[in-house]
Amino acid sequence: MNAPVCFLCGKEMIKVKTTVAGGWKKYKLKIENVDAYRCDACNEEVLDTEEVKMIQEIGMSFSELEENKRPDVLNLAETAQLLRVSNQSVYNMIKDGRLKAFKVGREWRFNAAEIKGVLSGPSTSKQVTGSLRKSISRKDLEKNKQHSHCM
Known part of the structure; x- marks a missing residue:
């Protein structure tokens, strides 16, 4: 598969691992080793589509926890x-x-x-x-x- 092109400057992006801050409602997450693409020319970074879905699912799972299983x-x-x-x-x-x-x-x-x-x-x-x-x-x-x- 070809690497995506930066939507800001039009240069080809390279695949990297990054750390993403995420969460859902009051819960905050820090997820390391997430696949992303970075443009060396302008430093713009975008996440892989599958990684975005995974982060959203993790965050939403916190809101679905039963009350007695939430942080106490x-x-x-x-x-x-x-x-x-x-x-x-x-x-x-x-x-x-x-x-x-x-x-x-x-x-x-x-x-x-x-x-x-x-x-x-x-x-x-x-x-x-x-x-x-x-x-x-x-x-x-x-x-x-x-x-x-x-x-």
Whole structure:
């Protein structure tokens, strides 16, 4: 089979191996040793048709995974989004022990099942009261008492 011609400059392209970044939705992939054609004249690179199909199929397979087979580790932003709180609230929850987390390098990671358990776990008045106490400082409570006498 003849090598393709570059659509930019019209020169013949050579077959090479390359690395391609791809993915589907939130999943990111890096695929090495992909067949491609490169033009030495202008450095334009195009993938072989069969390789493009393979990359698309790999990416789409991530979206078709059953929920329980998807990656079960969340980063800080995903955790905050799931809990519907700010990133700072997540940091505070780690600090006071309401959330379990571990670090990978400089980044916090969370077990998705545990975070979902926090959302669906039983809430008791003790838990609510305890978390409210942690979010309201003693100084705020004193100000509240002073203002309640004024009414």
